[in-house]
Amino acid sequence: MKLLVTGGAGFIGSNFVHYVIERTDHEVTVLDKLTYAGNLASLEGLPDDRFRFVKGDIADAALVDGLVADADAVVHYAAESHNDNSLADPRPFLDTNIIGTYTLIEAARRHGTRFHHISTDEVYGDLELDDPARFTEQTPYNPSSPYSSTKAGSDLLVRAWVRSFGLQATISNCSNNYGPYQHVEKFIPRQITNVLRGERPKLYGRGENVRDWIHANDHSSAVLTILEKGRIGETYLIGADGEKNNKDVVELILTELGQPADAYDLVVDRPGHDLRYAIDSTKLRTELGWSPQYADFAAGLADTIAWYRDNEGWWAPQKDATEARYKAQGQ
Template sequence: MSRLLVTGGAGFIGSNFVHHVVGHTDHHVTVLDALTYAGNRRSLEGLPEDRVTFVEGDITDATLVDQLFADADAVVHYAAESHNDNSLNDPRPFLDTNIIGTYTLLEAARRHDRRFHHISTDEVYGDLELDDPERFTESTPYNPSSPYSSTKAGSDLLVRAWVRSFGVQATISNCSNNYGPYQHVEKFIPRQITNVLRGIRPKLYGAGENVRDWIHADDHSSAVLTILDKGAIGETYLIGADGERNNKDVVELILTMMGQPADAYDHVTDRAGHDLRYAIDSTKLRTELGWRPQFSDFEAGLSATIDWYRDNESWWAPSKDAVEAFYAGKGQ
């Protein structure tokens, strides 16, 4: 697989994957990204031009997608509308990108008989009770809560259908919450970090008891490469690093690491339908494919992430004011 096509490769998780591929393999990467608000061309700066080709375009453009598939050995599909708050405000873009876009890519994979890996989320499984000892596995029934997670669930089911009905060479991975460099400031961890850097008090939905299972984006990237190399066609693999933390603890940890009082944040109106807890059981990935996370210490990974945002204000500052104005209008 010397030629990879990466959709959404200028977004948060996609750009981290492109950096990881360049640093750990000899593959050539073609990035297809529509450069919506969540895509940033600067996230690919510094990568060698002989290893990375950038194409601006939409995954619903069947003609362009077909041309790019013809020149690829394998495709990794990161492109997605992914922010829950935005899906509650306007669901339509989530249908266009996550459903129609994935369909367009699958049809190209079918025509060209290309290896296809689909990136999904643990949010398709709904949520768990805070005191539930169980975690999500590959056999957990789907129970999405939002327009975002329901369209991702739909895209997963499309992939499974194209494998079974048309023999597409596809795998799926469902990953827990990512953190790390290049994440848009609308997301939970970078929003709190950049608020502190701007002298703004962080905001916490409700009581902050909601639990997320955090994984560094570089670990997600290494897992995807492992699945591309060793994964069985038609299989789903859950990716997680045993990083369960509730939102209140994460905000207080960020404040403490940045030299602020741990309680220097404000509680705001909770998100509608806010899932309680996500937790990933990645046993299958670890035992069958031999993958292990490198960032097993959440605090060390978070510290490195804080440093990145402190050192790269020019990357996140252009979108910060608009994000805070949006949330201010909602009382959040």
Template sequence: MGKILVTGGAGFIGSNFVHFLIGNTDSEVVVLDKLTYAGNPASLAGLPEERVSLVVGDVCDAETVDALVAGADAVVHYAAESHNDNSLAGPRPFVDTNILGTYTLIEAARRHGVRYHHISTDEVYGDLELDDPQRFTESTPYNPSSPYSSTKAGSDLLVRAWVRSFGLEATISNCSNNYGPYQHVEKFIPRQITNVIDGIRPRLYGTGLNVRDWIHANDHSSAVWTILNRGRIGETYLVGADGEKDNKSVVEAILALMGEDPQAYDHVADRPGHDLRYAIDSTKLRTELGWTPAYRDFDSGLAATIGWYRDNEDWWRPAKAATEAKYARSGQ
């Protein structure tokens, strides 16, 4: 694929995908990013300018989107409002970006006959009981529980309808929780890592027994590239690396890997509607398309992530104080 348009390519998962493309393909990449607080052009620093260009713009801007899609061989749509706490405090941006932005992109892709891949989340399926032996599959009914997950569910359904009604050449992937470089310090793992670096005790919602299925962002990127090249049009693929961990265990692992007492953290009030457990069954992706994750051991991926935040303080430091001030105002 000669030219790939990556929306949200200055954000966490999107920028990791851009780095993956530059390191593993010959593709040219155009990044469309609104550069909200979660988008950081520094995440693209050092990439070759002849292969990566950044367009600052909104996925809801039909004119900008149309011009960029017309010149692309494929679109990979990462751009999203994605923080659950923020969606509870102010849902409207989630409706705008996640639903209207997706509509704008798929209409442009339909007009120009461009291959489209839609990045989604396992949160559209709701949650599982902690002792439930089942995991999410591509046939699990949608049951979102927050403004974030409900707007992502809506965007998935738009893509499915455009495939069926208009012949859009599209695939969808629903991925489990990502961790790795370039993730904003408001998110769970980088917040704990940077707190420990700053000598601040990590904070854990509720009992900390909520379970997430973790995957390194590099593995997510390789899965998306596999689907983009070999996935069947109209299909959905779940992306996971068998990384189920409860939040308590993750915090304790971070502390231990950073040479601290694993019990040196505090519990804070749980957030409303906090899903209990996510768990991905990625059998379809692995058997049909032959994908496997590189980071099969969560602790090794977590250690590499801790090392990245230790070595790149200049990247995350500018956002840290404001993030902690926001959490302090809400008692978190």
């Protein structure tokens, strides 16, 4: 297939592009605006005969129309995705996550192009720390931030276009990703790079918030499975049963890097910080036969730490500005 991957210079998108190029014969075109979170260095080494890059905005209707017309399928990763940034300035999240998604699905509708929409478990809100429940495809939406509410809005647009216009689309909602090429503003790479620079990790509140972690390669394999086998109009939840609280994650990072497990600082908590996410991926596993490669979170985290240790040239240019922004927020 000829795939158009939006946001393919970002963290999860670039991992998907590498995954597809290495494991299939598909051709990939990446459309990315190259905001601060997009990095062309994340796409280095890809073959010219099967990969091309287009710099542009997913809200640019003329550009999007031509690219979608030339694709067999669109995989839509592009999004403003950082909760802290959405609290400081919500408007870019509306422009990209709502208007950008609308622009893409209108083009896909016009050209009859297969469309897969990447979303997040954060659209469901959060769970209590002692609640045995997990999110399923039937869980009502209850977003708590400008980021998660605009992602919820984009999901609903895709669902409406499937029902009203016959858009050939599927949706996936994934738990928190970790792995190579993730911006150092995010939780796991921020802590890893702090330790690598001889600085203490920073932990929101008391570190009790729980996330359901999945390696980016496992997310990529799930998306490819849905693209090839998923039923049109269906939503699939992607998760690897990787529930860990933030305190445990920081202590694992410190231990892996040879530091005392308690060598971190507590900082002021994020407003509206969701307590717990947990994904039930039974539908994806039973209907489409998917399973994660990185079922052992500690092993996946060790591989991720090794990547950041070996690729300081990729993350160092981002680090100072990111930490200055957090410091200004008291975090």
